[in-house]
Amino acid sequence: MKEIMYKSTRSDSAPVTASRAILMGLAEDGGLFVPTEFPVLDKSLSELAKMDYQGVAYEVMKLLLSDFTEKELKSCIRNAYGTSFDTEEIVPLRRAEGAWYLELFHGPTIAFKDMALQILPHLMTTAARKNGENKEIVILTATSGDTGKAAMAGFANVPGTRIMVFYPKNGVSSIQEKQMLTQKGVNTRVVGIRGNFDDAQTEVKRIFSDEALRAEMAEKGFVFSSANSINIGRLVPQIVYYVYGYTRLLEKGVVREGDPVNIVVPTGNFGNILAAYYGARLGLPVGKLICASNSNKVLFDFFTTGTYDRNRDFILTSSPSMDILVSSNLERLLYHISGDDAAATAALMEDLNTKGVYTITDQMKEGLDKFAGGYATEAQTAEAIRRIYDAEQYVIDPHTAVAAHVYGDYRAQSGDGTTALIASTASPFKFENSVMQALGEPAYLPDLELADRLSEKAGVAVPEAVNILRTALIRHNIVCNRNEMKQEVRRFLEL
Numbered sequence: 001m002k003e004i005m006y007k008s009t010r011s012d013s014a015p016v017t018a019s020r021a022i023l024m025g026l027a028e029d030g031g032l033f034v035p036t037e038f039p040v041l042d043k044s045l046s047e048l049a050k051m052d053y054q055g056v057a058y059e060v061m062k063l064l065l066s067d068f069t070e071k072e073l074k075s076c077i078r079n080a081y082g083t084s085f086d087t088e089e090i091v092p093l094r095r096a097e098g099a100w101y102l103e104l105f106h107g108p109t110i111a112f113k114d115m116a117l118q119i120l121p122h123l124m125t126t127a128a129r130k131n132g133e134n135k136e137i138v139i140l141t142a143t144s145g146d147t148g149k150a151a152m153a154g155f156a157n158v159p160g161t162r163i164m165v166f167y168p169k170n171g172v173s174s175i176q177e178k179q180m181l182t183q184k185g186v187n188t189r190v191v192g193i194r195g196n197f198d199d200a201q202t203e204v205k206r207i208f209s210d211e212a213l214r215a216e217m218a219e220k221g222f223v224f225s226s227a228n229s230i231n232i233g234r235l236v237p238q239i240v241y242y243v244y245g246y247t248r249l250l251e252k253g254v255v256r257e258g259d260p261v262n263i264v265v266p267t268g269n270f271g272n273i274l275a276a277y278y279g280a281r282l283g284l285p286v287g288k289l290i291c292a293s294n295s296n297k298v299l300f301d302f303f304t305t306g307t308y309d310r311n312r313d314f315i316l317t318s319s320p321s322m323d324i325l326v327s328s329n330l331e332r333l334l335y336h337i338s339g340d341d342a343a344a345t346a347a348l349m350e351d352l353n354t355k356g357v358y359t360i361t362d363q364m365k366e367g368l369d370k371f372a373g374g375y376a377t378e379a380q381t382a383e384a385i386r387r388i389y390d391a392e393q394y395v396i397d398p399h400t401a402v403a404a405h406v407y408g409d410y411r412a413q414s415g416d417g418t419t420a421l422i423a424s425t426a427s428p429f430k431f432e433n434s435v436m437q438a439l440g441e442p443a444y445l446p447d448l449e450l451a452d453r454l455s456e457k458a459g460v461a462v463p464e465a466v467n468i469l470r471t472a473l474i475r476h477n478i479v480c481n482r483n484e485m486k487q488e489v490r491r492f493l494e495l
């Protein structure tokens with residue numbers, strides 16, 4: 001099979017293998033790793049339709065993680081997508097209002113981050129073995145709520161790894177915070193910061209590229225890696241469910257082989273929708289990629305004007321995992337639409353860093369023709385939750401509701417009736433206050449009582465991930481300022 005190599009979006013330094021890119025997380029020049037070419041699926045979609053999730057995962061991932069052996073990759077997949085999911089299908093589909101909801105929240109932390117973070121630790125420890133890396137891997141992660149818990153659930157007690165998570169103290173839901181603070185595992189640490197997600201992410205990036213700290217760590221036998229969606233080891237597993245979703249539609253007779261589907265993705269850091277774009281590059285028949293934002297609509301503005309401008313107020317919404325003004329993975333798309341021009345991409349990122357704004361060329365804009373952008377206000381998000389419940393007795397979470405609203409708008413404005421897959425990124429139980437409020441129910445009850453009420457309303461059992469919070473102990477209690485984060489890292493590593 002063809003070896004696919006990875007290079008930085010910001011310079012033309014020598015390409016590295018997939019396993020090396022997974023270990024490094026970020027390229028040395030601060031850029032993101034991108035594949036130097038896109039192979040295409042070598043099984044037909046109807047062949048893939050006969051396979052289970054694990055089978056499809058292997059067929060997709062082998063293309064882009066080509067330096068992993070079949071045995072290595074299949075072992076990673078088997079370990080990741082098994083009994084930690086609450087359904088054998090791994091990703092069930094549910095039809096509502098004529099669209100298909102791809103339920104990506106059946107993993108251990110009931111948000112779609114599990115799809116990649118259940119497998120990343122296996123990919124990373126395999127990559128370490130392959131590359132003769134024997135230092136302890138330190139995962140440093142900034143989270144807007146879901147990544148942190150999902151990363152810890154994946155890495156907890158994995159030998160040879162430690163994981164440290166920073167989250168905005170007042171920017172996550174009550175269930176999200178409880179999930180993180182009760183995290184077990186001798187190698188885990190959670191720290192709340194007085195600031196928002198962008199503050200946490202910016203500082204993590206800075207600590208990550210602190211040469212003096214890296215050198216000191218190396219001496220003590222530690223090496224940083226990243227579990228954020230900038231890691232190619234997170235992106236590649238996310239392509240799988242779009243291919244899988246398509247093949248289930250094929251199996252149900254909803255589409256015929258080769259028919260395009262539109263994919264609607266509630267977007268924050270741009271990882272999930274980029275995975276759908278990569279799916280299209282691998283040969284998945286995709287019509288439009290519809291990027292749904294909440295009130296932090298920096299991406300909607302970008303898709304409509306070609307200007308990305310982060311100079312605006314950061315708004316806390318009911319879909320906190322999308323409260324982001326700097327969507328890191330967009331850098332990869334910029335690189336691809338610039339015709340793989342690292343210098344041009346680096347210049348745009350430089351503008352973003354120094355001025356907080358950049359504008360792409362008209363030629364690059366043409367590369368965005370597969371994308372459509374939309375956004376939902378808080379009222380529209382709540383309205384979508386209620387409308388879909390009233391019509392279908394189906395309860396969706398606020399992130400998914402943003403996508404549902406944007407899709408409704410898109411369809412009405414474009415008249416495009418192509419079959420649509422909507423990425424359903426979280427269980428409503430994770431955001432139960434906002435959901436119950438939207439449904440006109442009492443919302444300010446103790447978390448677990450509220451979960452019971454939502455369960456009755458939705459006709460869905462309380463997920464195990466929430467049930468265990470009934471008796472779980474709080475194990476983490478550190479809160480710090482942004483400028484104290486590095487000190488917390490040192491303390492965790494006992495430097």
Ligand SMILES: *Cc1c(COP(=O)(O)O)cnc(C)c1O
Pocket residue numbers: 111112113146147229266267268269270271272273321322399425426
């Ligand atoms: C992370 C997250 C998103 C945003 O995904 P990106 O890949 O960051 O665009 C949307 N919804 C939920 C529930 C999430 O956890």
